[in-house]
Amino acid sequence: MKKQHLDTLYLAGIALPHKTTNANGQSGRDCGKLWQQFEQGEYFIKVPEKLDDKLYAVYFDYEGDHTQQFSYFIGCRVAPGAVVPEGMESIVIPPADYVQFTAKGKMPDCIADAWRDIWQKDFARAYKADIEIYDERSHNWQDAEVDIYVSV
Numbered sequence: 626m627k628k629q630h631l632d633t634l635y636l637a638g639i640a641l642p643h644k645t646t647n648a649n650g651q652s653g654r655d656c657g658k659l660w661q662q663f664e665q666g667e668y669f670i671k672v673p674e675k676l677d678d679k680l681y682a683v684y685f686d687y688e689g690d691h692t693q694q695f696s697y698f699i700g701c702r703v704a705p706g707a708v709v710p711e712g713m714e715s716i717v718i719p720p721a722d723y724v725q726f727t728a729k730g731k732m733p734d735c736i737a738d739a740w741r742d743i744w745q746k747d748f749a750r751a752y753k754a755d756i757e758i759y760d761e762r763s764h765n766w767q768d769a770e771v772d773i774y775v776s777v
Contacts, residue, residue: 627725634718638700672701680759687752718754723774732766751776
């Protein structure tokens with residue numbers, strides 16, 4: 626576990642229309658559908674003024690710990706005040722401290738495996754916003770790497 630501080634993130638993208646839960650694999654289904662919608666809708670290319678070529682998946686608005694309901698968002702980093710295209714949303718993640726993990730392996734299984742491992746670790750989670758950052762290392766789905774930032 627590696628501690629990191631992330632400054633404010635401004636993101637534009639799409640969110641689940643409802644909260645989800647990890648119970649019975651529901652979040653896997655819901656978040657998977659949102660990823661399909663993001664890809665099929667070509668939202669990555671629709672976001673103007675992207676600050677980088679990374680994708681950000683955010684777990685936020687927790688109703689408690691990881692066993693409770695939460696919101697989920699996929700998007701791109703933009704400048705403060707950037708125009709958000711119609712049909713998309715924006716979120717602001719305030720500066721915070723995180724513990725960084727890296728998921729490695731075949732996608733999307735390595736992400737689920739990494740989260741199961743994180744849930745077993747003993748550290749003081751803040752349950753503010755947890756972030757997966759998909760960069761060039763995540764492009765090979767047979768051997769991907771994705772950094773996961775868990776708020777503390």
